[in-house]
Amino acid sequence: MAKLHSHEPAILMSKRGELLPTWKSWGIRVIGFLLSLIVSGVVIMLVSGLNPAAVFATMLDGAIGTTKRSWVTVRDAMTLLCIAVGLAPAFKMRFWNIGAEGQILVGGIATAACMIYLRSLPPLLLVLVMICASMAAGGVWGFFPGLFKARWNTNETLFTLMMNYIAIQLTSFFVALWENPFGSNSVGVINSQNKQGWLPNLLSDGYNKDFGWNVIIVLAVTLVMYLYMNHSKHGYEISVIGDSENTARYAGIRVNHAYVRTIVLSGAICGLAGFVAVSGASHTISTSTAGGRGFTAIIVAWLAQFNSVVMIVFSFLLVFLQKGAQAIASSYNLSQEVSEMITGIILFFLLGSEFFVNYTIRFNKGRGANK
Amino acid sequence: MIALATCAIKMENVTKRFGKVVANNHINLELREGEILSLLGENGSGKTTLMNQLSGIYFPDEGQIYVHDRPVTIASPKDAFDCGIGMIHQHFKLVDVFTATENIVLGLEGEGKFDLRAAGARIAEICERYGFDIKPDQKIYDMSVSQKQTVEIVKVLYRGADILILDEPTAVLTPQETDKLFDIMRAMKRDGKSLIIITHKLHEVLDVSDRVAVLRKGEYIGDVLTKDADQQSLTDMMVGHSVTLNIDRPAPQNPRPRLELRNLTVYDELGVKRLDDVSFTAMSGEILGVAGVAGSGQKELLESIAGLYPVHSGQIVFHRPDGGGSTNLVGMDPLDIKRTGVGMAFVPEDRLGMGLVGSMGMTGNMMLRSYRKGRSPFVDRKQPEGLAASIWKELEVVTPSTAFPVRRMSGGNVQKVLVGREIAQEPAVLLSAYAVRGLDINTSYTIYNLLTAEKMKGVAVVYVGEDLDVLLELCDRLVVLCGGQVSGVVDARTTTKEEVGLLMTQHRKEGA
Numbered sequence: 001m002a003k004l005h006s007h008e009p010a011i012l013m014s015k016r017g018e019l020l021p022t023w024k025s026w027g028i029r030v031i032g033f034l035l036s037l038i039v040s041g042v043v044i045m046l047v048s049g050l051n052p053a054a055v056f057a058t059m060l061d062g063a064i065g066t067t068k069r070s071w072v073t074v075r076d077a078m079t080l081l082c083i084a085v086g087l088a089p090a091f092k093m094r095f096w097n098i099g100a101e102g103q104i105l106v107g108g109i110a111t112a113a114c115m116i117y118l119r120s121l122p123p124l125l126l127v128l129v130m131i132c133a134s135m136a137a138g139g140v141w142g143f144f145p146g147l148f149k150a151r152w153n154t155n156e157t158l159f160t161l162m163m164n165y166i167a168i169q170l171t172s173f174f175v176a177l178w179e180n181p182f183g184s185n186s187v188g189v190i191n192s193q194n195k196q197g198w199l200p201n202l203l204s205d206g207y208n209k210d211f212g213w214n215v216i217i218v219l220a221v222t223l224v225m226y227l228y229m230n231h232s233k234h235g236y237e238i239s240v241i242g243d244s245e246n247t248a249r250y251a252g253i254r255v256n257h258a259y260v261r262t263i264v265l266s267g268a269i270c271g272l273a274g275f276v277a278v279s280g281a282s283h284t285i286s287t288s289t290a291g292g293r294g295f296t297a298i299i300v301a302w303l304a305q306f307n308s309v310v311m312i313v314f315s316f317l318l319v320f321l322q323k324g325a326q327a328i329a330s331s332y333n334l335s336q337e338v339s340e341m342i343t344g345i346i347l348f349f350l351l352g353s354e355f356f357v358n359y360t361i362r363f364n365k366g367r368g369a370n371k
Numbered sequence: 372m373i374a375l376a377t378c379a380i381k382m383e384n385v386t387k388r389f390g391k392v393v394a395n396n397h398i399n400l401e402l403r404e405g406e407i408l409s410l411l412g413e414n415g416s417g418k419t420t421l422m423n424q425l426s427g428i429y430f431p432d433e434g435q436i437y438v439h440d441r442p443v444t445i446a447s448p449k450d451a452f453d454c455g456i457g458m459i460h461q462h463f464k465l466v467d468v469f470t471a472t473e474n475i476v477l478g479l480e481g482e483g484k485f486d487l488r489a490a491g492a493r494i495a496e497i498c499e500r501y502g503f504d505i506k507p508d509q510k511i512y513d514m515s516v517s518q519k520q521t522v523e524i525v526k527v528l529y530r531g532a533d534i535l536i537l538d539e540p541t542a543v544l545t546p547q548e549t550d551k552l553f554d555i556m557r558a559m560k561r562d563g564k565s566l567i568i569i570t571h572k573l574h575e576v577l578d579v580s581d582r583v584a585v586l587r588k589g590e591y592i593g594d595v596l597t598k599d600a601d602q603q604s605l606t607d608m609m610v611g612h613s614v615t616l617n618i619d620r621p622a623p624q625n626p627r628p629r630l631e632l633r634n635l636t637v638y639d640e641l642g643v644k645r646l647d648d649v650s651f652t653a654m655s656g657e658i659l660g661v662a663g664v665a666g667s668g669q670k671e672l673l674e675s676i677a678g679l680y681p682v683h684s685g686q687i688v689f690h691r692p693d694g695g696g697s698t699n700l701v702g703m704d705p706l707d708i709k710r711t712g713v714g715m716a717f718v719p720e721d722r723l724g725m726g727l728v729g730s731m732g733m734t735g736n737m738m739l740r741s742y743r744k745g746r747s748p749f750v751d752r753k754q755p756e757g758l759a760a761s762i763w764k765e766l767e768v769v770t771p772s773t774a775f776p777v778r779r780m781s782g783g784n785v786q787k788v789l790v791g792r793e794i795a796q797e798p799a800v801l802l803s804a805y806a807v808r809g810l811d812i813n814t815s816y817t818i819y820n821l822l823t824a825e826k827m828k829g830v831a832v833v834y835v836g837e838d839l840d841v842l843l844e845l846c847d848r849l850v851v852l853c854g855g856q857v858s859g860v861v862d863a864r865t866t867t868k869e870e871v872g873l874l875m876t877q878h879r880k881e882g883a
Contacts, residue, residue, distance in 0.1 A: 012432075019771065019774065019775055019776075227749075232750065233748060233749070233750050234748070235750075236735075236738060236742050236750050239730075239731070239735075240739065243730045244729070246721070247724065247727065247739070249679055249704075250677070250679060250719065250726065251740065252706035252708075252743075254706065
């Protein structure tokens with residue numbers, strides 16, 4: 001009789017009856033993170049025979065080993081954070097904006113154009129014009145998919161994705177137009193002499209001076225977006241629409257209007273990320289200015305569950321992993337894929353811990369045996 | 372004879388919990404070979420949960436199931452089929468663009484090339500045997516509700532089921548269709564099948580079944596042979612004590628026209644007429660009931676009034692309580708209606724999909740109606756937080772906190788949150804659709820009392836309901852819809868269930 005219980009489920013899962021206190025849910029996530037480190041350590045040992053502790057130390061060194069490296073990590077994390085903060089409103093509304101790449105690029109093009117054509121403006125005014133131009137460009141890139149979604153219910157995933165290709169082609173065009181020096185097939189560092197249009201340095205470490213203001217601008221945007229998403233009427237509407245469009249209509253929210261408004265905002269902040277990347281970091285524009293960060297930022301936004309402040313943590317984590325990965329790849333002659341495996345393992349555990357935050361697990365001990 | 376019959380199904384000590392809620396508590400249920408068993412119980416008494424454990428959707432936490440006296444483990448719908456158990460769910464699981472045959476054979480595994488024609492022939496044979504009126508090559512979208520249900524039945528018969536479970540099969544049927552279904556059930560019984568029908572309609576229980584098993588709040592109360600039972604005894608078993616509904620119904624005070632519908636006609640997306648020349652007036656200080664078979668235009672009616680459904684022609688005129696003139700609401704969306712100063716509250720049928728934001732707590736849901744207040748771009752949480760706390764207390768909502776997502780509350784509590792919020796708006800018109808569906812008796816009475824209290828405040832309450840007993844005892848007047856038309860307006864105090872039932876199935880152009 002007991003044999004008949006052969007494929008009885010051994011584990012039963014059910015939704016938690018109440019909300020976990022914050023410390024418990026974060027405890028679960030931290031445990032998940034630690035587990036992921038252990039598992040990636042084992043994997044590293046198995047595939048490469050290296051000492052995982054040494055590998056982790058190298059990662060740490062690669063990301064924050066020197067002041068310069070730390071600054072680069074901070075700078076890249078800020079750019080990623082800016083994109084994630086921009087994507088969050090769209091995704092929270094369940095508008096699948098995978099067009100951040102394009103929005104960054106057009107923002108970057110607008111920034112570069114200002115640097116090239118308006119270099120005679122007073123520095124502060126120029127920066128303000130660049131900010132506005134980059135946001136306007138990104139906003140336009142968001143406007144069309146938003147409008148089409150609102151009007152004709154087109155699929156925003158395909159639309160925003162295709163807008164990326166248009167942006168890449170546009171970038172190629174402008175790179176050719178602004179090529180400098182001739183024949184290099186790149187724009188080169190713009191205004192390298194007088195640094196017109198470069199974000200001025202806030203802190204000087206005597207070596208690399210072009211960060212500083214990125215941090216201020218992006219953190220300010222993050223804070224403003226946090227307030228917008230959590231305390232403004234618009235932010236509330238976004239949450240309602242994301243949960244149920246029907247409820248939103250019922251509550252008198254003009255859903256189509258909100259769609260367009262939110263996507264323009266989302267695109268504008270991604271465009272601003274283009275400004276941060278061009279004026280604040282590379283001082284040039286190329287088709288790799290976005291460099292896949294428009295997609296990485298989606299992970300950041302989701303991991304943080306669209307909470308802009310929590311996104312700070314996750315953008316640092318992801319950039320840290322990237323930098324560390326590059327370091328182990330070069331110092332141990334490992335291929336870049338190993339580091340991507342580690343990133344994958346860590347993300348898997350982080351996402352997996354959400355399951356344990358929301359569900360309880362019960363093991364079906366000894367059932368059937370006593371029948 | 373009955374004593375000798377073996378059991379088609381025997382459930383022994385079956386227990387199922389959802390979190391802390393015990394949906395089925397040590398249930399012992401028997402289905403004898405070749406009988407029709409009614410599983411009777413109020414909404415939420417655990418009938419469907421129990422049956423879902425036979426059809427492999429849920430797995431019992433404790434207990435043992437026997438099929439034809441053999442112990443079995445049913446961990447998936449496939450296991451259920453292997454045991455010869457087929458369940459016909461309340462919501463049909465059919466592919467619209469496929470034919471009956473295609474739907475019936477869908478998902479079946481077999482060796483070699485599939486012979487659709489042979490399948491069609493077998494289906495035709497099954498139909499003939501039991502007198503089903505479906506054509507195997509008819510597309511699902513061309514079928515009536517009852518034909519779709521028939522396809523579901525044929526589907527399980529085709530798979531060789533000899534034990535059939537029908538989950539509230541009559542909820543969507545007209546009385547005539549119900550009679551036909553019962554004939555089919557009897558035919559299947561004669562053919563040696565064993566059947567369980569889940570229902571909470573007593574006359575149907577008495578009509579079709581051999582034996583009745585009663586569940587109440589997850590407990591097995593007992594069983595009785597149908598020939599020894601009557602409506603009264605079954606009600607007693609079902610609710611525990613004898614109930615006449617006894618809903619308090621004070622006379623309307625100073626009724627004035629509040630909401631006047633004139634020749635309202637609407638079409639759905641597919642161009643099908645959903646409301647046809649509907650005219651009636653809802654008065655202040657009364658509860659106007661809307662009766663009708665499911666899908667007669669109730670949803671479209673309320674959504675049109677609330678500004679959520681496009682109106683083709685006609686007028687919806689709101690007469691202001693202070694005598695401040697009238698406004699035609701046609702062409703307005705909910706925001707326009709609000710801005711015009713029309714106090715309109717709406718408790719929609721789809722509570723979590725339309726009335727509430729499932730992922731938010733009570734506070735967030737209170738804000739749905741009030742978040743626009745003030746000129747600041749930021750929302751005020753204090754006032755909704757206070758409202759949430761008072762509804763939590765006054766309506767005895769069971770929830771760990773006002774931040775707990777309403778999606779994870781039980782149905783009755785969800786409804787209390789929704790109704791509480793809508794009433795808090797101090798509306799002039801209160802629309803409600805199936806306000807007590809799925810609620811237990813106590814919560815239902817809470818809702819009745821709240822609606823009656825609103826009526827006494829001078830609100831025009833529109834109550835779309837399905838339970839005729841409630842409609843007759845709660846409402847002052849009844850509008851009966853049939854196929855999108857008003858087939859009659861009757862005084863709920865003097866009319867009879869039979870009269871309303873007749874109107875529900877009879878098109879009467881000259882009604883209203």
